[in-house]
Amino acid sequence: MTAPGPLALAPATADALARWLEVEAATRDRSAHTIxxxxxxxxxxxGFLGGHHGRPATPASLAGLRQTDMRAFAAAERARGFGARSLARRQSAVRSFLRWLSDREGYDLSAALSARSPKYARSLPRPLSPDQARDALDMVASGHDTPWVAARDVAVMTLLWGCGLRISEALALDGADWPFREALTITGKGGRQRQVPVLAVARDAVATYLAQCPWRLAVDQPLFRGVRGGRLDAGAVAAALRRARAALGLPQTATPHALRHSFATHLLAAGGDLRTIQELLGHASLSTTQVYTGVDDAHLMAVYRAAHPRG
Incomplete structure (x- = not known):
């Protein structure tokens, strides 16, 4: 079954969907990618409901949804090859829309909303060891025929490992952000801002790249440029690290995002506390940081007891 286009929707349903997406974008700071x-x-x-019931879904027909409809949708998605994690994410979006619709129209959709999402094992991140991270950056530094491109890739990866930036955050930096001060103001997921200290090694790596970059640095232009002068694409950085890990025999989990994991894990191993790491990473909840760093419950409780005034 192919995904339906907007014309497959009843006009009232298309309008409801558009309004819900507007609400999500405006009130919950959802990114364009999420929307x-x-x-x-x-x-x-x-689209599935249209085929399942033999008529386009309307807000009124959605009021009659039952658990059986939700289960049938889940079964159809599995048959299309959706894994448990992807299906859980898709069902979460559906439930959010249905909750909004029930509040807006006064429908009782508790039966449909009570359908359970599939369980899946959350894969733990696999950070690189400090030696592996250093070796990877050294390999990247010599892994491109064009010196300024190699210096650029090293600078980006140093920001990921040394400052814990997401790759999207590093590539969003502009000329106005340079020269780096003691800390960078980063706007992360959900529009949350945080202050990230900048290590001297990261500042030096960016300075080395800029000294070789053939494109003039301008306040309104990207800090990291692609070979044609536009904003650097994350795929180019991933390709550089992919070549490095192949040369070093590192696992496939050695990705740019793994460098951010490594930042958190190495900081924790050096004595950093989870709350500080949470703030540096820009996580909304401590539980996310716990998973990110591979921290067990015993360590989390030790942090709690040390921090709580009655601990």
């Missing part, structure tokens, strides 16, 4: 994913999730769901 696009939500739209695809709901088009798949509403």
């Amino acid at each position: 696009t994913a939500y739209r695809a999730d709901l088009l798949a769901f509403l």
Whole structure:
């Protein structure tokens, strides 16, 4: 079954979907990528209902949804090859839309909303060891025929490992952000801002890249440039690290994002506390940081007891 397009929807349903997406973007600070994913999730769901019931889904017909409908949708998605994690994410978007619709229209959708999402094992991140991270950056430094490109890739990866930035955050930096001060103001997921201290090694790596970059640095232009002068794409950085890990025999989990994991894990091993690491990473919850660093419950409780005034 192919994903339906917007024309497969009843006008009232298309309007409801558009309004919900506007609310999500405006009130919950959803990124454009998230809104696009939500739209695809709901088009798949509403398109399925149209075929399942033999008529386009309308807000009124959605009021009669039952658990059996949700289970049938889940079964259809599994048959299309969706794994448990992807299906859980898709069902989460569907439930959010249905909750919004029930509040807006006064529908009782408790039966449909009570359907359980599939369970899946959350894969733990696999950070690089300090030696592996250093070796990877050294390999990247000599892994490209064009010196300024190699210096650029090293600078980006140093920001990931040395400052814990997401790759999207590093590539969003502009000329106005340079020269780096003691800390960078980073706007992360959900529009949350945080202050990230900048290590001298990261500042030096960026300075080395800029000294070789053929493109003039301008306040309104990207700090990290692609070979044609536009904003650097994350795929180019991933390719550089992919070549390095192949040369070093590192596992496939050695990705740019693994460098961010490594930042958190190495900081914790050096005595950093989880709350500080949470703030540096820009996580909304401590539980995310716990998973990110591979911290067990015993360590988490030790941090809690040390921090709580009655601990």
